[in-house]
Amino acid sequence: MPDLYAQYVEKLQRVADLRYSAAVLQWDQETYMPPKGEGARARQLATLSELAHERFTGEEMGALLRSLGGANGLNPCEARNVALSLEDYTREQKLPSDFVRTLSAATSAAFQAWIASREANDFSVFAPHLDKLVTLKRQEADLKGYEGHPYNALLNDYEKGATVAWLDGLFGALTAPLKALLDEIGRAPQVDSRALHGHFPKAQQWSWGLDLLHRMGLDKTAFRQDLSEHPFTTNFASTDVRVTTRISETDFTSMTWSCIHEGGHALYEQGLPAEEYGLPLGEPCSLSIHESQSRLWENNLGRSLAFWEGLWPVLTSYFPGTFGSAETFYKGINRVEPSLIRTEADELTYHFHILIRYELEKALIGGTLSVRDIPEYWAASYHKYLGLKVPDDRRGCLQDVHWSHGSFGYFPTYTLGSLYAAQLFKACVRETPGLDAGIRAGDYSLLLKWLREKIHRHGRFFLSNDLCKEATGEGLDAEVFLAYARDKYRDIYGHA
Amino acid sequence: MPDLYAQYVEKLQRVADLRYSAAVLQWDQETYMPPKGEGARARQLATLSELAHERFTGEEMGALLRSLGGANGLNPCEARNVALSLEDYTREQKLPSDFVRTLSAATSAAFQAWIASREANDFSVFAPHLDKLVTLKRQEADLKGYEGHPYNALLNDYEKGATVAWLDGLFGALTAPLKALLDEIGRAPQVDSRALHGHFPKAQQWSWGLDLLHRMGLDKTAFRQDLSEHPFTTNFASTDVRVTTRISETDFTSMTWSCIHEGGHALYEQGLPAEEYGLPLGEPCSLSIHESQSRLWENNLGRSLAFWEGLWPVLTSYFPGTFGSAETFYKGINRVEPSLIRTEADELTYHFHILIRYELEKALIGGTLSVRDIPEYWAASYHKYLGLKVPDDRRGCLQDVHWSHGSFGYFPTYTLGSLYAAQLFKACVRETPGLDAGIRAGDYSLLLKWLREKIHRHGRFFLSNDLCKEATGEGLDAEVFLAYARDKYRDIYGHA
Numbered sequence: 008m009p010d011l012y013a014q015y016v017e018k019l020q021r022v023a024d025l026r027y028s029a030a031v032l033q034w035d036q037e038t039y040m041p042p043k044g045e046g047a048r049a050r051q052l053a054t055l056s057e058l059a060h061e062r063f064t065g066e067e068m069g070a071l072l073r074s075l076g077g078a079n080g081l082n083p084c085e086a087r088n089v090a091l092s093l094e095d096y097t098r099e100q101k102l103p104s105d106f107v108r109t110l111s112a113a114t115s116a117a118f119q120a121w122i123a124s125r126e127a128n129d130f131s132v133f134a135p136h137l138d139k140l141v142t143l144k145r146q147e148a149d150l151k152g153y154e155g156h157p158y159n160a161l162l163n164d165y166e167k168g169a170t171v172a173w174l175d176g177l178f179g180a181l182t183a184p185l186k187a188l189l190d191e192i193g194r195a196p197q198v199d200s201r202a203l204h205g206h207f208p209k210a211q212q213w214s215w216g217l218d219l220l221h222r223m224g225l226d227k228t229a230f231r232q233d234l235s236e237h238p239f240t241t242n243f244a245s246t247d248v249r250v251t252t253r254i255s256e257t258d259f260t261s262m263t264w265s266c267i268h269e270g271g272h273a274l275y276e277q278g279l280p281a282e283e284y285g286l287p288l289g290e291p292c293s294l295s296i297h298e299s300q301s302r303l304w305e306n307n308l309g310r311s312l313a314f315w316e317g318l319w320p321v322l323t324s325y326f327p328g329t330f331g332s333a334e335t336f337y338k339g340i341n342r343v344e345p346s347l348i349r350t351e352a353d354e355l356t357y358h359f360h361i362l363i364r365y366e367l368e369k370a371l372i373g374g375t376l377s378v379r380d381i382p383e384y385w386a387a388s389y390h391k392y393l394g395l396k397v398p399d400d401r402r403g404c405l406q407d408v409h410w411s412h413g414s415f416g417y418f419p420t421y422t423l424g425s426l427y428a429a430q431l432f433k434a435c436v437r438e439t440p441g442l443d444a445g446i447r448a449g450d451y452s453l454l455l456k457w458l459r460e461k462i463h464r465h466g467r468f469f470l471s472n473d474l475c476k477e478a479t480g481e482g483l484d485a486e487v488f489l490a491y492a493r494d495k496y497r498d499i500y501g502h503a
Numbered sequence: 504m505p506d507l508y509a510q511y512v513e514k515l516q517r518v519a520d521l522r523y524s525a526a527v528l529q530w531d532q533e534t535y536m537p538p539k540g541e542g543a544r545a546r547q548l549a550t551l552s553e554l555a556h557e558r559f560t561g562e563e564m565g566a567l568l569r570s571l572g573g574a575n576g577l578n579p580c581e582a583r584n585v586a587l588s589l590e591d592y593t594r595e596q597k598l599p600s601d602f603v604r605t606l607s608a609a610t611s612a613a614f615q616a617w618i619a620s621r622e623a624n625d626f627s628v629f630a631p632h633l634d635k636l637v638t639l640k641r642q643e644a645d646l647k648g649y650e651g652h653p654y655n656a657l658l659n660d661y662e663k664g665a666t667v668a669w670l671d672g673l674f675g676a677l678t679a680p681l682k683a684l685l686d687e688i689g690r691a692p693q694v695d696s697r698a699l700h701g702h703f704p705k706a707q708q709w710s711w712g713l714d715l716l717h718r719m720g721l722d723k724t725a726f727r728q729d730l731s732e733h734p735f736t737t738n739f740a741s742t743d744v745r746v747t748t749r750i751s752e753t754d755f756t757s758m759t760w761s762c763i764h765e766g767g768h769a770l771y772e773q774g775l776p777a778e779e780y781g782l783p784l785g786e787p788c789s790l791s792i793h794e795s796q797s798r799l800w801e802n803n804l805g806r807s808l809a810f811w812e813g814l815w816p817v818l819t820s821y822f823p824g825t826f827g828s829a830e831t832f833y834k835g836i837n838r839v840e841p842s843l844i845r846t847e848a849d850e851l852t853y854h855f856h857i858l859i860r861y862e863l864e865k866a867l868i869g870g871t872l873s874v875r876d877i878p879e880y881w882a883a884s885y886h887k888y889l890g891l892k893v894p895d896d897r898r899g900c901l902q903d904v905h906w907s908h909g910s911f912g913y914f915p916t917y918t919l920g921s922l923y924a925a926q927l928f929k930a931c932v933r934e935t936p937g938l939d940a941g942i943r944a945g946d947y948s949l950l951l952k953w954l955r956e957k958i959h960r961h962g963r964f965f966l967s968n969d970l971c972k973e974a975t976g977e978g979l980d981a982e983v984f985l986a987y988a989r990d991k992y993r994d995i996y997g998h999a
Contacts, residue, residue, distance in 0.1 A: 024550035027543065031528050043725035044743030047523065047780065051739070054520035058554065229539040243547070247540030284543065 011078070012085055015071055016286065018062070019092060023285025025059035027243040034241050034249050036118070038233045049115030056111040057104050064100035072096055084288055087468055091287035101150050110143050114413040121411035122236060130382050130400040137410055138378040141371055144415050148372065158372040161416035165294045166423065167470060171369060174419055178362050181422070181485045185355055188493060192343050192355075195500040200339035202330045203259045212254050215325040216266040220250070222321075223270045223304065224455045230273055237408040238265040238350070240272035240301075244284060248276040259326075260340060261351060264305050271304030272297060274455060278463025288466035294417065295471050296462065298424020299431055306354045306425070307432035307491070308446065308454065312337045317449040341499050345393035347402045354425065355492060356393060363388040364407070364418040372415060427475055429488035431462070434479035507574070508581055511567055512782065514558070515588060519781025521555035523739040530737050530745050532614070534729045545611030552607040553600050560596035568592055580784055583964055587783035597646050606639050610909040617907035618732060626878050626896040633906055634874040637867055640911050644868065654868040657912035661790045662919060663966060667865060670915055674858050677918070677981045681851055684989060688839050688851075691996040696835035698826045699755045708750050711821040712762040716746070718817075719766045719800065720951045726769055733904040734761040734846070736768035736797075741775045741785065755822075756836060757847060760801050767800030768793060770951060774959025784962035790913065791967050792958065794920020795927055802850045802921070803928035803987070804942065804950065808833045813945040837995050841889035843898045850921065851988055852889060859884040860903070860914040868911060923971055925984035927958070930975035 029052055036048050062068070072093045075081070081089065117136035124133035148160035156171040163169060217232060225248075235251035242248040250269040255261040275297060283289030291297045308314050312333065315322070319333045330336045343353045349360040367384060370376035376384055385404040386397045397403040409417050435457045436442055442453050461478040468474075472482045481487075525548055532544050558564070571577070571585045613632035620629035644656035652667040659665060717723060721744075731747035738744040746765040751757040771793060779785030787793045804810050808829065811818070815829045826832045839849045845856040863880060866872035872880055881900040882893045893899040905913050931953045932938055938949050957974040964970075968978045977983075 020546070021550050024547040025554075028524050028528060028547050028551055031531055031547075032524060035527055035531065039727060039729075041723075041725050041727050041743055043722070044740060047740030047743055050516070051520040051524050051527075054517050055524055058521075226539070227537075229537050231535060231537050233535075243540060244543030247537055247543055 011071065011075055012081060012089075015075055015089065015092070018068060018071065020285035022059050022063045025055050025062065029055040029059070030241050031243055034243075036115070037235045037237075037239070038251060045115065045119045049112050049119075052115050053108045053111040057108040060099065060102065060107040061104050064096060064102075064104075069096060069100065084468070088283075088286045088288055091467055095287070098151060101152070102147065103150075106143075106146070106150065110140075110147070110413060113139050113143055114411070117413070118408070118411040121405070121408065125236070125401055125405050128399050128401045128405075130403075130405055133405065133411070134378050134381075137381075140410065140413055141378060141415075144413065145372060145374070156369065156373060158369050158416060161372060162419065163416075165414075165417050165420050167293065169416075169419065169423075174365060177485065178358075178365065178422070181358060181426075181489070182362055184489050185358060185492070188489075188496060189343065189355060192496055192500050197344070198338040198342050198499065199335065200342040202336065203339050204257060205259070205329065207256055207259050207326065207329075209254050209256060211325055212256075212259075212262050215322075216252055216262055218321065218325075219263070219266050220270045220273070222318075222449060222451070223267070223274060224451060225270060225273055226277055229277055232266075232269075238269050239408075240269045240276065242273075242276040245277055245279045245281045245289065248273045258351070264309060264340075265350065267309040268301045268305040271301035274304070274458070275300040275463055278459045279466055280464060283466055286466075288468055290467045292462070292465065292467055292469060292474050293471040294420035295423035295427060296474060298420050299427035300424075300458065300462065302354075302421075302425045303428035303432050303458075307428055308451070310337075310341055310354065311446070313443055313446045315340075317447045321449065338499055341496070343496060343500075345395055347389070347395060347397060348406055350406075355496065358422050358425070359392040361418050361422045363392055368415050368418065423471070423483070426483060426485050426488045427471070429491045430475060430479045430481065430484065431458070433487055433491070435461075507567065507571055508577060508585075511571055511585065511588070514564060514567065516781035518555050518559045521551050521558065525551040525555070526737050527739055530739075532611070533731045533733075533735070534747060538615075541611065541615045545608050545615075548611050549604045549607040553604040556595065556598065556603040557600050560592060560598075560600075565592060565596065580964070584779075584782045584784055587963055591783070594647060597648070598643065599646075602639075602642070602646065606636075606643070606909060609635050609639055610907070613909070614904070614907040617901070617904065621732070621897055621901050624895050624897045624901075626899075626901055629901065629907070630874050630877075633877075636906065636909055637874060637911075640909065641868060641870070652865065652869060654865050654912060657868060658915065659912075661910075661913050661916050663789065665912075665915065665919075670861065673981065674854075674861065674918070677854060677922075677985070678858055680985050681854060681988070684985075684992060685839065685851060688992055688996050693840070694834040694838050694995060695831065696838040698832065699835050700753060701755070701825065703752055703755050703822065703825075705750050705752060707821055708752075708755075708758050711818075712748055712758055714817065714821075715759070715762050716766045716769070718814075718945065718947070719763070719770060720947060721766060721769055722773055725773055728762075728765075734765050735904075736765045736772065738769075738772040740780060741773055741777045744769045744772045754847070760805060760836075761846065763805040764797045764801040767797035770800070770954070771796040771959055774955045775962055776960060779962055782962075784964055786963050788958070788961065788963050788965060788970050789967040790916035791919035791923060792970060794916050795923035796920075796954065796958065798850075798917075798921045799924035799928050799954075803924055804947070806833075806837055806850065807942070809939055809942045811836075813943045817945065834995055837992070839992060839996075841891055843885070843891060843893060844902055846902075851992065854918050854921070855888040857914050857918045859888060864911050864914065919967070919979070922979060922981050922984045923967070925987045926971060926975050926977065926980065927954070929983055929987070931957075 032048060032052055032055065040048060072089060075089045076093050113136070117133070117140055120133050120136040124130060144161060145157060148157035151160040153160035159170045162171070162174070220232060221227060229246045230248040230250065232250050232252060234253060236253070238250070238252045240248065240250045250273050252262050252265045252269065275291060279289050279291065281289070315337050316333050322330065341353065343355050345356050346352050349357065352360055363385070367376065367381070367388065371378070381404050382400060389395045389397050435454060439453050439457055445451065445453050462474065465474060469477060476482050528544060528548055528551070536544060568585060568589045572589050577585065609632070613629070613636055616629050616632040620626060640657060641653060644653035647656040649656035655666045658667070658670070713728060716728060725742045726744040726746065728746045728748060730749060732749070734746070734748045736744065736746045746769050748758050748761045748765065771787060775785050775787065777785070811829050811833050818826065837849065839851050841852050842848050845853065848856055859881070863872065863877070863884065867874070877900050878896060885891045885893050885899070931950060935949050935953055941947065941949050958970065961970060965973060972978050
């Protein structure tokens with residue numbers, strides 16, 4: 008048995024080598040690649056994807072996994088690795104290699120078209136590429152098979168077991184109370200956030216952002232930060248994690264919370280067990296849990312008063328005389344107001360941005376919305392849910408990179424992540440004496456220790472909901488987030 | 504036949520995708536990768552190398568190449584591609600896949616050890632890695648087979664047909680007259696190069712270096728420059744070329760001529776036929792011809808008076824009041840003086856640096872020198888050929904990255920490149936009316952056009968010597984370089 012398991016590890020790690028290599032090429036594509044590199048890069052990525060797919064879904068791997076799956080003598084972690092790999096294998100081998108290659112090439116081309124489309128502020132540049140991707144993703148759903156809605160097949164890639172029926176219920180349960188809270192806030196006097204808009208020089212923000220990442224506890228020798236069009240985190244091993252950010256010189260919030268957000272993702276990646284490189288237990292649990300990490304740092308910690316009281320001397324040393332008091336700063340960064348850009352939304356209206364994308368994708372994959380009608384649909388949705396007029400495509404349906412990556416079904420994990428984040432942070436506070444005092448002193452080591460122990464080290468061992476139960480005693484429960492939101496925002500808007 | 508050829512193109516381009524992917528990972532490793540990324544990176548590179556090797560040397564590829572090799576109906580370019588691929592195949596399939604993997608992993612580890620060794624200024628950190636690489640390279644020579652000296656098998660990888668016997672003769676014919684010229688120069692008063700040593704701020708040098716690269720004619724949308732420990736040029740397609748440089752704030756020559764040198768390489772890469780991506784005709788002719796391009800730009804053009812007269816307004820706008828007159832600057836940058844660092848050597852003593860490395864590698868691969876004795880051997884050689892005392896390993900045997908890349912047999916191509924450069928530049932001057940006037944006006948387009956036509960567009964169609972004949976009417980002839988050197992330096996040192 009040990010021999011067979013060692014063979015499995017060896018084979019799977021080589022597949023991981025190919026996938027991580029592709030991740031390096033993608034990272035370069037989004038950070039440094041000169042524009043004319045795109046054609047060759049697309050085919051290089053397609054070859055790597057195809058090869059990784061071929062190697063993973065080959066008959067030899069299937070036979071090995073089946074032998075190991077029925078075997079005794081594996082320890083629980085080994086058995087879990089094998090079971091998860093068999094699951095992955097079963098799903099992936101439904102896709103023919105040439106489909107994987109085609110999808111990869113279409114994705115690379117779509118990403119470049121998205122960049123150009125944003126520059127031109129014109130959806131029609133991106134539309135034919137998106138149309139092709141939607142067709143391919145619908146094919147993918149058919150190949151993978153699904154019950155109910157074809158979107159379920161895609162959702163399942165990002166959050167195992169998620170379905171349209173379940174998400175419809177969840178969004179209903181979340182957005183109705185959220186809407187009531189927003190109405191309450193709307194009747195209170197607006198908080199002042201003028202200090203967050205001014206002139207914040209690039210170089211200063213860059214140093215400040217890196218400083219934040221280091222203070223959060225990232226291992227400096229195992230990550231780096233670069234600039235990109237759309238901030239993201241990727242990794243090529245838990246010992247080589249890359250985050251990116253973007254800088255607006257007029258909006259202080261843009262880079263700062265993107266750093267904290269991506270830093271949360273990066274801490275998760277660094278906390279995955281390095282010795283499980285390339286194996287399921289070396290991978291993140293799910294996208295929703297991944298997002299719970301970024302949003303916990305970004306919001307539950309990173310938009311709290313304690314956090315900014317602790318960081319106040321640091322912040323004011325980078326930007327002296329800019330922000331008034333910690334108290335007004337805290338209120339300003341939590342200003343609730345419907346807005347056009349998801350990544351810059353407050354943590355309440357945020358979920359309406361997600362709802363809009365979720366409903367749009369569902370219609371797109373379900374075939375009831377065509378790509379050319381997206382801008383109109385987008386405008387109608389933003390008007391319906393947030394009362395806003397969408398002025399152009401860049402501030403509308405071109406704002407997110409996800410579709411250009413071929414990611415459909417990804418957005419709902421952002422809302423799931425926020426819900427998990429609220430539950431995890433609450434449990435950590437409850438279980439960790441000294442946490443608040445540490446945070447007020449700019450020390451997040453107790454939080455990180457708790458997350459390492461409860462979340463990071465487990466890799467994919469548990470499903471999202473089970474991991475939440477293990478960590479907090481309860482499964483997913485939107486009410487925890489809603490209670491957190493009511494407490495926090497009634498306090499800020501002074502009408503508890 | 505067209506079908507078979509199309510299959511060959513498809514297969515070869517996928518191998519190229521893997522090799523270029525590895526090049527992206529290597530580029531990242533030398534520019535941006537955080538230190539802890541090294542372990543995973545080593546195995547990712549090993550997997551890519553092994554896969555590329557397996558795909559290229561598989562029986563299917565062999566059969567395809569043999570069918571095409573004996574076939575009619577191919578045009579001369581197609582036939583040449585196939586013939587070169589068959590040659591490559593025959594050589595590479597002598598290496599087992601696990602050997603390729605082992606060598607790749609050992610190389611990655613050696614590169615990191617070289618960095619650490621340089622930091623510690625202690626050869627003993629690098630020595631065990633180098634020892635392993637030497638053992639592997641001797642195995643490689645045995646696997647590939649050779650006549651005469653085992654070093655011949657390795658030389659052949661970088662310069663087809665080069666042998667120890669041939670190079671011994673060539674170095675003899677070159678270095679004796681060079682020594683005589685150096686003695687002559689030694690008796691003349693030394694030129695003044697003090698203006699080249701001072702304080703040159705990093706940011707200013709960076710902009711100046713990029714400006715130089717753009718003026719040389721590099722397509723801005725198809726390359727970029729970054730910093731690395733040791734400057735290099737690499738490419739992931741002729742449409743995505745990367746150069747690196749390093750900056751010394753006290754030595755003006757270090758970055759400037761590294762930019763021009765790497766820029767020469769990069770122009771060659773950009774000039775290779777993009778439509779031959781992944782095929783031999785899309786690859787450079789040889790390392791000696793590659794080096795002829797970098798050294799032509801660096802020395803024949805880049806250390807000429809006309810070049811600096813043309814650039815004088817630009818140079819003095821970046822560094823006002825720093826360099827006196829173009830004439831004294833020209834003399835200063837051509838100061839001849841034995842020195843410890845190869846990449847900063849003048850163009851005459853340079854060849855003794857190469858001779859030393861050539862003789863050392865020959866002894867190492869021949870088994871008459873052991874790795875632990877390298878520092879002592881290095882000191883003795885620098886004393887013998889250049890009359891210098893080597894103060895430490897960093898300025899001695901740790902200065903070059905090449906061995907840590909597993910490159911043995913590479914150095915001689917630098918001298919060959921200088922000889923070809925002199926011949927090519929002479930022919931270009933002879934055939935190109937208006938060249939000198941253009942250069943004096945800061946316009947190098949006629950030179951680039953000539954090189955594109957005579958060298959770049961041919962890819963690997965001709966062997967080095969034949970390409971030189973096609974371009975200049977003569978094969979390799981050290982006397983052209985020697986005549987150029989005598990004319991130039993007797994003029995500078997004023998004792999013609």
